[in-house]
Amino acid sequence: MHDAEAGFGIRSSTTRTCTLTGEVTRKEYVCCKQGYALTSNVSCKRRRRGSTRTGCKAKLAILKVKDKNKYIVVRFNEVHNHDMTTVDKVHLLRSHRNLTESAKVYSADMSKVNIPIHKQLSLLEVQVGGLENVGLVKRDVYNYLRDVREEVIGHDAEQLNEHFMAEQEKNESFYFKMEVDSEGRMGNVLWSDARSRRAYGFYGDVVVFDTTFNTNRYGMVFKPLLGVNNHRQTVLFACAFLTSGTTDSFVWLLEEFKKSMPGEPPKMIITDQDTAMSKAIVVTLTTTFHRYCIWHILNKITEKPGIGECFSEMCKCIWGMDKKEEFDAKWEEIITNNRLKNHAWLSSIHAMRENWVPSYVKHVFSAGMSSSQRAKSCHSFFKQYINRKNTLMDSLYILRELLFHEDTRS
Incomplete structure (x- = not known):
């Protein structure tokens, strides 16, 4: 039965090549649940995941015939020791996913304007009629873009x-x-x-x-x-x-x-x-x-302790006085009435009033x-x-x- 119908994933297990020509002489494919997950006694706070390996013995081995340009099956075990993946989830198996060249170009173009990957997948899902027809998941795109960025570094x-x-x-x-x-x-x-x-x-x-x-x-x-x-x-x-x-x-x-x-x-x-x-x-x-x-300065006035109470008065003084003398007189009045004579920051911005107060800078376009x-x-x-x-x-x-x-x- 075809693996897409049976509902299991495959992965490459063993590859042997000729030392002289580099040609593949033997190849083995196994079920994605072959073997067992490594265990560790080290305590870890990472999220626990379900076991993905069950020691499945399903395998396909092929061998190149000497002096002939063909391969033959030398071992085949179709028995699995686990339940098959359901039809609605089979497209999520790694061996069933494929980041095509068109998908790479699409993702690269979308990423150039920083459209998030989850939105890219949503658009693809609408275009192809469902997530099961997309042929990839977010992790595939993340890995591809990561590899592209790594290639760019240094150049x-x-x-x-x-x-x-x-x-x-x-x-x-x-x-x-x-x-x-x-x-x-x-x-x-x-x-x-x-x-x-x-x-x-x-x-x-x-x-x-x-x-x-x-x-x-x-x-x-x-x-x-x-x-x-x-x-x-x-x-x-x-x-x-x-x-x-x-x-x-x-x-x-x-x-x-x-x-x-x-x-x-x-x-x-x-x-x-x-x-x-x-x-x-x-x-x-x-x-x-x-x-x-002036926006930065007024914003800082609201943040300084002890000044917020007279902020409205200061705004009227800053924006409402047409002449320098009028501004200086009104400013002095506000400072005196609110007991802010010794406020170091207010003194510092008043000292540079020629660079921000409207009545002082209106002579320049x-x-x-x-x-x-x-x-x-x-x-x-x-x-x-x-x-x-x-x-x-x-x-x-x-x-x-x-x-x-x-x-x-x-």
Whole structure:
């Protein structure tokens, strides 16, 4: 009876090959329940599983006939010592599953946009009319993608560079810069396509930059540099992978950003209060006004002990005062009435009010932006598709599909 009808799995047991030609001369196949599971006296908290081995003696052995191009059956035992797998579960047996080439391509494409494997299987199940017709389970896909990622390790940076060079050959306006150390290891990377560079020429007066998003398996920091167009839509100027969030990395990033963009440096750059970024801006963007994200500051006010009671008053002071003198007077009044004169953090943000308070920064064009929330929203969007298991090429492909591909951008 055919194994699919009998309801049992098979596995390869013994293989003998010719030492001279490497040709298989004998092959044995056994029931998947052949032998016995190894036992251990070591206590373990792992979930206990039912026994899968029963010492089944069912076997098929074939032998190659000498000097003839054919095999003969030399041993066959069809008797099993266990119940057969039921028809509704036989498709789950390992020997009955097969990850076809089309399934590999399908899973690879789905994984490029980080569609979870359980959703991939659900889609396949609908397409083929039931789970029993899919021919695989989640573990098969996990193992395949793991093997693919392992093959990429060690060649990821090289593939990334080749991809960028190919893009540059297609369009000479595509810009990229990749750091390589003396040992040939990849460092920081920045890239921008022709459309993004052209957008900077129109809308590059204000750049929004956030310093809090990590991605990919190498722990590199993903940094998009954003702006806003005349329709109040977020536009992307460039993207970067940084090896760290240090001042040196940010200096490299901003210098390369200036080289890649047409025209003058931005009039304003909006960031959070990252110290390393602040130092880098002083060094590289000497004519650019550095504005701190007001959302970060207001959010911190609510978290500081003893300040929450007067938060509403402070908001009215920050947003409602048109002149610097009015803001300073009202701020002093609030601080005095709430006995916050000696509050070190409030004193520190008041000292840098020229970089975030609206009445102090309104003399510089800001395109209607006062925070880096556009970057935060962008990061939130990316996190739906990107995770720390991604290789550089995975991340690049996803970003290209989401942001750079001409068919997906208006």
